[in-house]
Amino acid sequence: MRLKFGRLTPVSSGSKRQRVVRLALVGGLVVLTLLLLLSAGGGDSGNKKADPKPKKPVKRSAGPATQLTVPSTYTTRRGWELIGTSPDYALSRTTGRLAYLVRTAQGEYQLRTIDPETGRAGWSGDAWRPPAAAHFPKLLTVTTEDQEYFVTWAYGKVGEDAPAPADRIVSLDVYSVETGDRQRVEVPWRSVPTVIATGPGIVIGDGGTSSVVVDPGTGRVTKVPAKALKYPKDCASCKHLTEVRGLTSKGLLVSGAREFWVQGGWFSRKVAPKGADKRSGVPTSVAPGVVLAKWQLTKGSKLAATHELWTVHDTETGKALVSVQCHKPAIAPGQYPQAVVSSSGDYLVAGNLAFDLEAGKGFCFEDTEGSKTLVLASVTDGGTAYGATNVRNAADVLAGGGFPVEADLSAGVTDMLSPNVRVPGAESPEGVGLFRWADDKDRLHLIGYPQAD
Template sequence: MRIGKNVTAALLAGALIGTVSGCSSGGSKDGAPGTPTDVALKSKITPPAAFASEKGWEVRADWMPEGQPYPYALSAKGDTLAYLDKSEQGYVLKVREAVSGRLLSTSKPWKAPEPTEEQTEDPDGLLTVPRVSLITGGEREYFAVWAYGKKSKDQLHSAKEVISAAFYPADASGDIAPSGTADVEASAEDGATDVNVFPGARGLLVIPRSEDAVLLSPDGKVTPGISKVKLGGKPSDLNINIAFPGPDGLVTNGRLEGGIYSGGFGVDGGWHSATVTPPGVDSVLKGESASTGPWETPNGRINSATGNYLIAGWYTTSDNPISAIHDLATGKLRATAPCENIGTPYDLRTPKRPDRYETPAGLSPNGDYLVKGGSVFDLKTGKGHCVGEGKDAKEITLVSVGDDGTAYGLTEREGTEGNMPVSVSAKTGAAKPLPVATTTPDAVAKGAGVFITYASQYIRLIVLNARN
């Protein structure tokens, strides 16, 4: 997430209710762990046919500021869902079974940093609510609760802009404490105006200024001074616009020392894109500049990531771009689609769906299907499809995809028209309109769909069971 100090637009959607005893400041109530009390389904929405409108559970987040994205995260298998509640003592992380709504764990209240002046002045544009991100880790998964704001050491010290984080084991039960907490200064320096936060396998990568990065680990350890990587055997500056703490090292796009763009991507000290080039694609791009003469650079560039996969763009000799899905750990090619894929920004702004540029990638719970922007990929067959293209075709932005390969999204808005809900087959790429009143899922869990609604001046998290 990029925290733009001068940003006045609205946050990238994509990855966040109650005292510990269960009563939230906004009025929602939960029972003790193991009891789905007071999350009974009360709202009536019209979901796609794959989901049962009458069977599920919901949480009403009337404590949240209007216009802010609902912060939650699914486990890697998609069988549990973590979200925040708010009490007078702080934010509380709650984890439930996705299908039944059974409460598995409740964290002790966590105190987020105070809003900065920019956040206070633009509460409808900048993110003011903490995020919840999944950290896949090694043998254990974690949910990271993190926020940007200002914080002071004590009353005798001035407040500084920070990223604060608390990590909770995803498989913990009952009343839980964090496995680690950390703060890292996030003030822009030397004219910089942005701070980036990238969740990944080993924690949160925070880039508060210039090209230095700090890794916050689930045990609370802070590793500072990360600014250089080695890609394809050559030293490179860390790409501050996209870098992920992968299981075997930082994953990033390459740039030669001195800031000269070199192309290519890979893992620090590990695999490089030159060895995982898609068929029909040159591993090195060559050209000639009138001012500097001949040049060449490795092909390929990461533009997004989700789960254990990277989404990259490649240029071909015919100038027809290719989007490709690569395994995060090995770089192995998993699927391609004959179209360009727009990168996802990491901005601390409220989302403007269904803008392809602001919508993150979505992965099915079983890991067989992936969507990003206007592309859908079948990772079993290696084939991807481009949707919303062709003469007079409305642009389609895909948001989520289920285990059966059915993807869900919206068309672009034209004039006074609303966004038409659509479904797309990941196996064939065929798109079809859904009834205009249909609410499409924000994410698909294992055996359920996750729907975020903004009716009646407050936000609801609604989880509906999948039909058998």
């Protein structure tokens, strides 16, 4: 929903003419007194003399103090601004609520929420001191059984004098998005963890085959040993470079060197998209409900030597939702871009790839020689994606690097924006763009600019 504000126009009061009644002096004290009273009072009983000057018009809000240059879709004349917040923030898909972290004067951390549409504060959690307290905890969202949660997590020693790597934990604080009710879960963990909250649970992994699953509703922790990953038959590559990638309602999503599967569920070889080599699937990024995978084209096909097939799969069924072909890179990237999904779940972007999942369209934004200079960092429910060229990754885009670009995913076209434009990192369901900016004191500002009328 988008609020529209009408322009306030100045209202002026018209001057009232006084009717001066001149009386002839007949004589006597009573008549003289009456004449003086009439001259002072204006003659008309109960009427006040009008201000000859019109009243000043009511001023409209000047918007947030920080006035960034943003795409024309948004207005900076309204909105809100938060100063000194965490690098991470989280948006609730079910309530639209925005969560962020602040550091208190005592060195503790507190989760706070606001309504992005109005900027009004919502519930706040209690302050706490996590392990590795010198750094902001990470902030995620997770949904299970139609219940949504904000999750903060940090990794470190139980106490300042605890030995390493023993006595290290992953500390999770799980908050109900609606009420702010919190429960803490602490999981002993000996190595640097990966924490995945694409749903329907929270997966803590080591980047390999060791993992645990945390139920955000109950806090129950379930350890999943490597032997329980249920490797598919006749898949030698599945046992090389094995990595737990996420969770579905049927079990863990796992990848090998070239193929991937769901524990006891579907197998990539059996859900390969049309035109792909069925034994070549590599999942590059997982987002709520979907996985983005890279496939080699069928051997002998016209573009097999120069192109790859990129496909978005449904994580519950493995079904290929939409695909697009793109040039192979000259050098394989060390890390693939993280997929970003719009609040509605209808659009997905990753690097120079974009997908309209509702319409079944895929786009690879590159020049005719296969140059992939564009990196898309965010996408709105209206199908507009934002990014920049000449950058390494999405973090560079959101920090103001490169040359900003706007992409229309309904038409599959891009437009260059002015070089000084900052692009949003996300857009709330109500159409409020979220922008990041660091001031000269290295304080992070989170700014909400609504869509222009």
